[in-house]
Amino acid sequence: MTRTLILGGDDALMARINVLPGTQVVALSSETIQAERFDLLRSLDPQALPDLIMLCEELPIEWSLELARATDERYPTIDLVLVGEYSAEVVVEAMRSGVRDIVTPEAPDSRLVEVLRRAEQHRVAGAPLTSTPGAAVPAAVNPEDTRVIVVVSPKGGVGKTSISTNLAIGLAEQHPSEVVLVDLDLQFGDVASTLNINPTSTMEHALTDEAAEDTFVLKTMLAVHPSGFHVLPGADSPAATEHATGRQIRRLIEQLATQFAYVVVDTAAGLDEPTLAALEVADDVIVVSTMDVSCVRGVRKEIELLLQLELLPASRMVVLNLADRQSGMRVKDVEAVIGLPVDVVIPRAPEVQLASNHGEPIMLKGRKKGGPFVKAVHQVIDRLARQGKSADVKHRRVEVA
Ligand SMILES: Nc1ncnc2c1ncn2[C@@H]1O[C@H](COP(=O)(O)OP(=O)(O)OP(=O)(O)O)[C@@H](O)[C@H]1O
Numbered sequence: 001m002t003r004t005l006i007l008g009g010d011d012a013l014m015a016r017i018n019v020l021p022g023t024q025v026v027a028l029s030s031e032t033i034q035a036e037r038f039d040l041l042r043s044l045d046p047q048a049l050p051d052l053i054m055l056c057e058e059l060p061i062e063w064s065l066e067l068a069r070a071t072d073e074r075y076p077t078i079d080l081v082l083v084g085e086y087s088a089e090v091v092v093e094a095m096r097s098g099v100r101d102i103v104t105p106e107a108p109d110s111r112l113v114e115v116l117r118r119a120e121q122h123r124v125a126g127a128p129l130t131s132t133p134g135a136a137v138p139a140a141v142n143p144e145d146t147r148v149i150v151v152v153s154p155k156g157g158v159g160k161t162s163i164s165t166n167l168a169i170g171l172a173e174q175h176p177s178e179v180v181l182v183d184l185d186l187q188f189g190d191v192a193s194t195l196n197i198n199p200t201s202t203m204e205h206a207l208t209d210e211a212a213e214d215t216f217v218l219k220t221m222l223a224v225h226p227s228g229f230h231v232l233p234g235a236d237s238p239a240a241t242e243h244a245t246g247r248q249i250r251r252l253i254e255q256l257a258t259q260f261a262y263v264v265v266d267t268a269a270g271l272d273e274p275t276l277a278a279l280e281v282a283d284d285v286i287v288v289s290t291m292d293v294s295c296v297r298g299v300r301k302e303i304e305l306l307l308q309l310e311l312l313p314a315s316r317m318v319v320l321n322l323a324d325r326q327s328g329m330r331v332k333d334v335e336a337v338i339g340l341p342v343d344v345v346i347p348r349a350p351e352v353q354l355a356s357n358h359g360e361p362i363m364l365k366g367r368k369k370g371g372p373f374v375k376a377v378h379q380v381i382d383r384l385a386r387q388g389k390s391a392d393v394k395h396r397r398v399e400v401a
């Protein structure tokens with residue numbers, strides 16, 4: 001049961017949260033709170049503290065932040081969440097004041113459930129929250145153990161997004177809340193639509209200086225998929241991120257790698273600047289090919305180039321997707337052309353397209369009902385586990401200023 005105190009919210013928000021499973025809500029109007037000021041904090045029963053305080057937009061923001069600072073100092077296990085749309089400056093100030101997260105009043109129920117669940121987990125764990133004003137974000141995971149997995153291919157439409165989204169779901173089944181999926185197809189990324197999520201923040205916001213300077217701020221920009229992993233979706237318009245530099249992308253992935261055990265990166269076709277930047281910080285690379293001759297040749301060229309650039313870590317995998325007999329090629333022929341063994345073969349399976357068209361990745365059907373695609377994704381996961389983290393020294397391209 002998550003005990004939630006809503007301050008200054010409207011009836012609609014209270015009604016929505018009230019019907020979510022496992023919540024107990026108390027709401028106070030903006031007038032009551034402003035009349036009580038800090039007596040409100042003193043009047044909280046120490047035996048029945050809320051797990052979560054939601055500070056809504058009807059309250060003056062200075063007041064919300066003041067209350068957040070005081071609560072964080074006195075009751076560090078209470079989660080503080082701002083509800084509303086705020087400027088980047090307010091977001092930064094809020095995080096420094098101990099605010100844990102920011103949601104919009106229109107956030108989907110899945111997002112609210114995530115906020116409530118996390119607050120309850122904190123109470124159960126009894127751990128003070130990591131929100132000392134101005135403090136650097138402590139690493140949630142040891143970066144030595146993090147795996148940055150980059151999915152690439154020279155060609156479009158070969159299944160990069162299908163593999164990366166389903167891989168994130170499969171990894172999150174085993175490591176809930178420890179996985180983030182990054183849509184690095186900056187121009188035409190479709191991770192959000194593939195997962196049927198409606199994000200409030202995207203890559204456009206994640207590449208701002210505010211997010212680069214403060215990992216707390218970056219974390220508030222991630223969407224949460226109901227199956228238990230975080231998502232950084234692509235920007236709404238290709239123009240929004242067209243000037244993103246390799247340095248920014250590397251910084252972003254490195255920040256995420258301090259917070260999540262698995263960073264899965266979906267990329268655009270070919271080797272554009274963001275993809276090369278991701279490869280520089282990759283622990284594992286999954287190269288996707290189909291049985292189409294031009295794709296197989298493209299994969300060979302891409303692998304040759306990555307080897308020359310020293311951007312192909314030892315922990316690499318070749319996945320042959322959309323495999324069928326109609327191409328006239330056999331797996332052996334593909335291996336002969338690309339010069340590497342094929343590690344996992346995924347047959348063409350109509351249910352994959354059907355599932356992704358419905359915004360419900362096939363992985364959610366489970367091992368029994370998901371068919372060969374789900375089985376293959378589990379093979380990829382098992383292989384990643386067997387391979388362990390590569391001890392490669394990562395290679396950085398020389399950057400011309
Ligand atoms: N094994 C499979 N069997 C059947 N359909 C598949 C399979 N893998 C992927 N698809 C379908 O192929 C289409 C393209 O897949 P996807 O979007 O994952 O490719 P992509 O490489 O990310 O493409 P792009 O380069 O355009 O981003 C999708 O409709 C997807 O559902």
Ligand SMILES: [Mg+2]
Pocket residue numbers: 160161162185190266267
């Ligand atoms: Mg794609």
